[in-house]
Structure formats: C-alpha cells, structure tokens
Amino acid sequence: MSATELERRVLPIATERSLSGWGRMHPSRARVLRPGRAQELPELLGSQEVHRGGVIARGAGRSYGDAAQNEGGAVIDMMGLRAIHSIDEQRRRVRAEGGATLDELLRTLARKGMMLPVVPGTRHVTVAGAIASDIHGKNHHRDGGMARHVESLTLCTPAGELLELSPDSDGDLFYATLGGMGLTGVVTEATLRTVPLPPCVIADTDRTDGLEQTLELMAAEDGHRYSVAWLDMLAGGARMGRAIVSRSDPLAAPAVDGRPAGADDRARQGMRLRGPLLEVPRRFPGFVLRPSAVLAFNELRWRAAPRVERGRELALAPYFFPLDVLGEWNRLYGPAGFLQYQFVVPIGAEQALRASFELFRRHRLPVYLAVFKRMGASFGGPLSFPLEGWTLAVDIPAGAPGLASALDELDGLIAGCGGRVYLSKDIRLRPDLLGVMYPELERFRELRTRVDPEGVLRSDLALRLGLCEGSRAPARALREGPARSEEAGSSGRRVLVLGGTSEIALAIVRELQRGAPREVALVGRDMDALEQARLGLEAAGCPRVLTLQLDALETEQHAGVLDDALEQLGGADITILAVGQLGERGGMPSEIADAVDVLRVNLAGSGSLLMHAAKGMRERGGGALVVLSPSQPSDPAGETPSTAPRRRDSMRSPSHSETTCMRTGCGCWSCGPGSCERG
Amino acid sequence: MLVVRPGFVRTRMTEGLDPAPLSTTPDAVAKVVVQGLDRGASTVWAPPALRWLMLVVRMLPRSIIRRMRQ
Numbered sequence: 198m199s200a201t202e203l204e205r206r207v208l209p210i211a212t213e214r215s216l217s218g219w220g221r222m223h224p225s226r227a228r229v230l231r232p233g234r235a236q237e238l239p240e241l242l243g244s245q246e247v248h249r250g251g252v253i254a255r256g257a258g259r260s261y262g263d264a265a266q267n268e269g270g271a272v273i274d275m276m277g278l279r280a281i282h283s284i285d286e287q288r289r290r291v292r293a294e295g296g297a298t299l300d301e302l303l304r305t306l307a308r309k310g311m312m313l314p315v316v317p318g319t320r321h322v323t324v325a326g327a328i329a330s331d332i333h334g335k336n337h338h339r340d341g342g343m344a345r346h347v348e349s350l351t352l353c354t355p356a357g358e359l360l361e362l363s364p365d366s367d368g369d370l371f372y373a374t375l376g377g378m379g380l381t382g383v384v385t386e387a388t389l390r391t392v393p394l395p396p397c398v399i400a401d402t403d404r405t406d407g408l409e410q411t412l413e414l415m416a417a418e419d420g421h422r423y424s425v426a427w428l429d430m431l432a433g434g435a436r437m438g439r440a441i442v443s444r445s446d447p448l449a450a451p452a453v454d455g456r457p458a459g460a461d462d463r464a465r466q467g468m469r470l471r472g473p474l475l476e477v478p479r480r481f482p483g484f485v486l487r488p489s490a491v492l493a494f495n496e497l498r499w500r501a502a503p504r505v506e507r508g509r510e511l512a513l514a515p516y517f518f519p520l521d522v523l524g525e526w527n528r529l530y531g532p533a534g535f536l537q538y539q540f541v542v543p544i545g546a547e548q549a550l551r552a553s554f555e556l557f558r559r560h561r562l563p564v565y566l567a568v569f570k571r572m573g574a575s576f577g578g579p580l581s582f583p584l585e586g587w588t589l590a591v592d593i594p595a596g597a598p599g600l601a602s603a604l605d606e607l608d609g610l611i612a613g614c615g616g617r618v619y620l621s622k623d624i625r626l627r628p629d630l631l632g633v634m635y636p637e638l639e640r641f642r643e644l645r646t647r648v649d650p651e652g653v654l655r656s657d658l659a660l661r662l663g664l665c666e667g668s669r670a671p672a673r674a675l676r677e678g679p680a681r682s683e684e685a686g687s688s689g690r691r692v693l694v695l696g697g698t699s700e701i702a703l704a705i706v707r708e709l710q711r712g713a714p715r716e717v718a719l720v721g722r723d724m725d726a727l728e729q730a731r732l733g734l735e736a737a738g739c740p741r742v743l744t745l746q747l748d749a750l751e752t753e754q755h756a757g758v759l760d761d762a763l764e765q766l767g768g769a770d771i772t773i774l775a776v777g778q779l780g781e782r783g784g785m786p787s788e789i790a791d792a793v794d795v796l797r798v799n800l801a802g803s804g805s806l807l808m809h810a811a812k813g814m815r816e817r818g819g820g821a822l823v824v825l826s827p828s829q830p831s832d833p834a835g836e837t838p839s840t841a842p843r844r845r846d847s848m849r850s851p852s853h854s855e856t857t858c859m860r861t862g863c864g865c866w867s868c869g870p871g872s873c874e875r876g
Numbered sequence: 877m878l879v880v881r882p883g884f885v886r887t888r889m890t891e892g893l894d895p896a897p898l899s900t901t902p903d904a905v906a907k908v909v910v911q912g913l914d915r916g917a918s919t920v921w922a923p924p925a926l927r928w929l930m931l932v933v934r935m936l937p938r939s940i941i942r943r944m945r946q
Contacts, residue, residue, distance in 0.1 A: 598916060687910050687913035687914050700885075700887040700888065700889075700902045701880075701882065701885060701887065701902045701905050701906065703902070704901075704902035704903050704905065704906035705905070705906040705909050705910065707903075707906065708903070708906035708907055708909070708910045709910060712910070771913070778889070821877070821878060821913055822877045822878065823878045823879075823880060823909060823913070824877070824878070824879050824880065825880045825882070
C-alpha cells in the first residue's frame with residue numbers, strides 16, 4: 198500500500214463548501230475536513246491535503262468576521278471533537294476537547310454544581326474558539342477573560358506535533374495561543390478552571406441620563422461582579438451616552454452538608470436553557486431592520502426600562518445568554534449580513550469614547566445593539582483583545598450608507614488613543630493599523646515563525662491583515678449604499694435619462710446642472726423630440742449630451758441599448774426613469790385594445806427598463822435611481838366603476854415595478870397616483 | 877433608489893385636463909427630487925403636502941373610496 202493510499206484511508210474526506218462568519222458577510226470557499234477523532238489531527242495537519250492553500254481550524258462559526266474561513270485552502274471542522282473528558286470536583290477543573298461547545302460544557306458542569314468563570318453572550322461557541330478569541334463576559338473587570346482561566350491546553354502544531362502547554366511549559370507559546378486567532382496551531386484539548394454555580398444572580402438596573410453617570414456607575418470600586426450597559430447610540434447633546442446599566446452579583450448559596458454551594462435544583466434549572474424560543478427563518482428580509490425601525494425600537498426599549506430597580510433575582514441562562522433566546526438571529530439582517538464592530542479604549546481615553554459616539558451619530562449609522570462594558574487588566578497573548586478600559590460593541594447592517602468611511606474614521610480614532618478593535622469580530626480593518634492597535638504584533642510574528650515556519654496556518658483574516666505570508670487577498674470593500682455626506686445622491690456627474698423627452702426628467706437634469714456640470718445620455722423613442730431636448734440641455738450648460746433611440750415596447754432591445762448608453766457615458770451616477778403614458782383624459786382608454794397598449798408601456802416597458810437599468814448600474818458600481826414612471830394610469834376622471842376596485846388594490850399592495858425591482862435585489866418603488874409623462 | 881410621487885403636474889401631456897388641487901410644475905418637482913437625492917430619501921412627494929393627503933386617502937376604507945368616485 199503506497200503512502201498516499203494510506204493517507205486517503207486515514208484522513209477524513211474533504212468537501213468543498215462556502216463558509217462565512219456569523220455576520221454572513223464575505224463568504225469564501227474552502228475544502229472542509231472534519232476529523233472524528235483527536236488522533237487524526239496530527240496526521241491531518243502534516244498532510245499535503247492541508248498544506249495546499251494553508252489551513253485554519255473552525256469551531257461553531259460564531260466569530261462575526263472572517264477568522265475561521267480560508268479561501269482556496271483547507272478548513273478543519275472541529276465540531277467532531279467535542280468530548281468532555283473529566284471533571285475534577287475537588288480542584289474545580291474540567292478538561293474537554295476543543296470542539297466541545299460551552300453549551301454542552303455548562304450543562305455538564307451544572308449537574309456537578311459548577312460553571313465556567315467567564316462566559317460570552319452566547320453559549321454556542323466552542324472551547325477552542327473561546328480560547329483563540331480570548332472571549333470575555335460581563336465580569337472582565339473582576340475576573341478577566343477566558344485566557345485567565347485556562348490552566349493548560351494541548352496544541353497541535355502544523356508539523357503534526359502535540360504540545361502540552363501551560364504557563365510553566367513553553368509559556369510564550371501558551372500565552373500567544375490565548376487570543377491567537379488559531380494562528381499558532383489547533384487547540385485539541387484544554388483544562389479550564391470552574392467556579393461554584395450560583396442559584397441565580399441579584400441584579401440592579403439603572404437608567405442613566407448621560408455618559409458621566411454611566412461611567413460612574415460602571416467604574417464604582419465596590420462594583421458588582423457582572424456589569425453591562427445597553428447604550429442608546431442615537432441620543433445626542435447632554436443625553437449622549439445615556440444607558441440602561443445592569444449590574445449584578447451571583448447569589449451566594451450556603452454549602453449544605455458539605456455539598457458544593459449552589460448545587461441545588463434551582464441553579465440547575467436556571468442554567469438550563471430550553472432551545473431557542475423562536476428561530477429566524479432562512480430568508481428573512483433585511484429591510485425590517487431599517488433605520489426608522491431601529492430608532493423606534495431604541496426609543497421603546499429606553500422607555501420600557503425601569504429608572505432604578507434593586508435586588509431583582511434573575512435566572513442565570515437568560516441573564517448570561519440573552520441572544521440565545523432567538524435562534525439564528527444573524528438572519529435578522531437579511532442576506533446582505535451585518536458586521537459587529539467592537540473596540541476598547543484605555544481608561545483615561547473617555548474623550549475618545551465621546552468622539553466615537555459623535556461619529557456614530559454624525560454618520561447616522563443604524564445601530565441596533567450597542568453593548569458597553571468595563572474591562573479589567575489584559576492577560577492573554579500579543580493578539581488578545583481585552584485591555585483595561587471601556588469596550589463598546591455595535592451591530593450594524595452591512596449595507597448601511599457610509600459605513601466603510603465611518604468605520605475607517607473610527608479605526609483612526611481608536612488607534613490614536615491606544616485602543617484596539619476585536620479581531621474575532623473584524624472583517625474590514627486595514628493592515629497598517631494592526632501594529633498600532635496591537636503593539637506586541639512583532640513578538641507574535643516571531644512566535645509564529647518558530648511554530649509555523651512554512652506559514653501553513655492561514656485564514657482570510659490573517660491574509661487580509663498580513664498576519665501570515667502568502668499572496669494577500671485584496672481587502673474587499675464593504676458593500677454599502679451611497680454615502681450620505683460628500684458622495685451623496687445628487688453629486689454624480691453622469692446622468693442617464695430613460696424617457697429622455699419627459700418634461701419632469703429634463704427639469705430634474707436642469708436642476709442638477711445648476712449644482713454642477715453634468716454629462717447626460719437621453720434615451721427615448723422620438724429622435725426629433727430628443728434632439729430638441731438635447732439642444733435645451735446644452736443651452737442650460739450641460740457639457741455633453743448624447744441621444745439614443747429606444748422604444749419602451751421593444752423590451753428585447755432594452756439590454757443592448759442600455760449597455761450602449763452606459764458604455765458611451767462611462768457608467769451612470771444618476772438614472773432617471775420617466776417612461777409611461779396617460780390614456781385619454783388621464784384615465785384608461787375606453788377601448789380595451791388601447792388600454793392594453795397603455796398598460797404595455799407603463800408596466801412591461803417601464804418595468805423592463807427599470808430592471809435593466811438597476812442591473813447595469815449595479816455592475817458598474819451603483820448610483821442613484823430616480824423612478825418617476827407611473828405604473829398605473831392616474832387620474833380617476835375617466836375611470837369606470839368596474840376598474841375601481843383593482844386600482845385600489847394596486848395602491849395598497851406593492852405595485853408592479855416595486856415587486857419586479859425587489860426581485861432584482863434593489864429596493865425601489867414605483868411612482869404612484871399622479872404623474873403623467875411620456876417617454 | 878429614490879421614488880418620486882408627484883401629484884398632478886402641468887405638462888404637455890396633461891394639457892386640456894382640468895388641473896387637480898395641489899397641482900404642480902416640472903421645475904417644482906425637479907427641486908424636490910434633487911433635495912431628496914441629497915438627503916438620501918427613499919420617497920419624495922411633489923408637492924410635499926401630498927404625502928400626508930395620500931396617507932389619509934390610503935387609510936380610508938374601500939367602501940368610502942368607491943362612493944367618492946361615483
């Protein structure tokens with residue numbers, strides 16, 4: 198039996214899959230291998246299969262960004278390695294495999310009256326993932342992050358070696374692995390410290406009026422073990438930084454008959470989470486979380502919170518894992534996904550904190566969740582996120598207008614005051630700022646050279662940030678709508694008019710021309726009228742006006758003519774759709790054949806143009822699309838009673854253009870009840 | 877994407893029709909559109925007051941709408 202045959206027999210079979218982080222942005226394809234036993238790992242990591250294109254371990258896929266994906270390479274799915282080996286009740290230790298989820302671990306521990314000292318906002322992360330991200334909870338200011346509670350771990354290096362690491366045994370590599378984003382090796386097992394399971398927590402809630410008060414409550418020396426604030430990012434002026442602050446302590450249960458404190462039924466009940474109450478459906482549309490809804494939600498949530506509440510008993514699971522109540526909640530943001538941006542600024546940089554709130558407000562980013570916490574001293578390795586100071590995490594829909602520039606600005610602000618962003622949530626940081634945010638970066642690189650000289654461990658995140666060698670993937674631009682500020686709607690130079698003889702459309706072009714010079718392409722049926730329109734626009738000062746002939750009814754020609762127009766114009770920043778016509782006296786013609794002709798132009802013709810225009814603009818980088826075309830005859834004067842109910846329907850339900858457009862993936866609406874213009 | 881919802885606009889096409897209340901001109905519509913673009917609006921009405929009128933009209937029960945037409 199040859200060596201390759203042997204390898205094929207032992208190693209799991211790779212399947213190619215598309216992977217993304219929890220935020221569902223920027224998926225990439227990789228060969229996924231799922232070992233079923235820990236013994237397979239050394240061989241797997243040493244094999245050619247994974248050395249082609251590099252390899253990274255992936256746990257539950259709960260990192261928000263691109264930390265656990267590896268385009269064109271291999272990804273080791275750790276979810277097959279989830280055994281919980283032993284629980285030492287005397288020394289309060291638990292040893293588990295890297296793929297075990299905290300959910301499984303916490304359930305098992307609860308039966309023995311124990312829990313983990315640090316838990317993140319969701320229990321559906323793996324042990325190895327929690328270590329590689331050095332996750333933190335609501336108690337970082339008191340108990341530190343995950344890193345502080347790892348006693349030892351087993352690391353499988355790219356050379357296929359299994360190393361048992363602890364502070365005393367290759368401490369450098371041990372610490373670098375805590376928060377090391379999986380770039381030092383694969384954590385196959387770990388021994389974690391545990392704490393007694395309290396029956397519940399006793400929570401105090403305060404609604405604060407501004408940042409001063411929020412910081413004061415959260416910085417109190419005699420502070421509670423757990424503290425977290427939900428911040429209203431949309432409040433400005435004196436109310437900036439107002440928050441709902443929740444602080445709590447575990448309820449101490451006296452030990453009974455030598456049994457561990459807290460090991461009563463109540464505690465176990467409290468830690469038990471039923472499955473998610475609700476699951477967000479797979480195709481949940483993203484527009485539900487649009488800015489106005491977010492605003493209303495924030496206000497409601499604010500009003501609903503008690504001003505002051507003391508000593509409320511809360512069950513553990515819903516308190517620690519509020520997000521787990523809703524299954525697959527990342528689908529809330531629709532297919533475009535979302536990103537979570539989390540940063541920390543050191544104590545003393547409160548001014549930067551204020552500036553960051555200002556920035557969120559100025560860019561009008563729709564922030565749904567803003568979680569604010571106090572952090573204690575840092576502990577983990579060179580890439581570990583926590584830093585003594587204040588941390589803020591916000592969820593933002595991927596398509597939010599102006600998002601990329603706003604976050605770039607924020608990065609500069611954070612880096613400038615000695616803060617940093619959380620790599621486990623990152624999908625867009627520029628590599629040049631990484632060294633500023635993580636000053637020990639060079640030390641991490643040196644360690645990596647020692648343990649992974651060939652640069653086998655690789656992820657999209659590592660490549661993007663220059664954490665590993667290899668052809669660096671160009672940073673993908675965030676998909677987003679047109680920015681509100683400088684690049685806003687009306688500033689684009691190239692204007693495409695579909696229905697180039699429309700008086701309203703021409704008036705819009707003249708109005709645009711008044712602001713800045715515009716190059717215009719007029720598309721319409723009547724070449725003589727288009728020529729007139731061209732002369733008119735040139736007289737108004739337009740430097741370049743093209744005319745192209747197109748009949749709205751000849752739908753099969755639309756693609757070609759639009760391509761032609763966009764080609765000649767070099768793309769379009771603004772497209773005005775003004776196609777459609779009135780029947781006689783503004784109503785529907787009484788002859789059915791005539792009425793059908795009107796419908797052909799107004800529905801099929803304008804709908805086809807709308808979709809082709811949207812597609813062409815998307816392919817050329819997007820722009821603003823102004824839709825004037827009536828999809829229904831407007832003036833009720835000529836309407837017969839028999840058509841009236843249908844007309845009402847069309848006003849209540851999405852109109853034809855709206856539906857067709859939603860299908861093409863761009864949310865645009867057709868014009869309603871009034872206008873009347875000929876294309 | 878900006879949707880323009882103009883009311884009755886006095887143009888060649890509407891020549892000979894009795895102007896409806898709240899009628900407007902192409903230039904006025906153009907102003908509203910350009911402002912809407914700069915604001916990042918998703919819908920503009922011309923004249924702007926039409927937004928509230930149509931809101932009311934849309935809330936009316938169908939039976940009343942039908943009676944109004946006859």
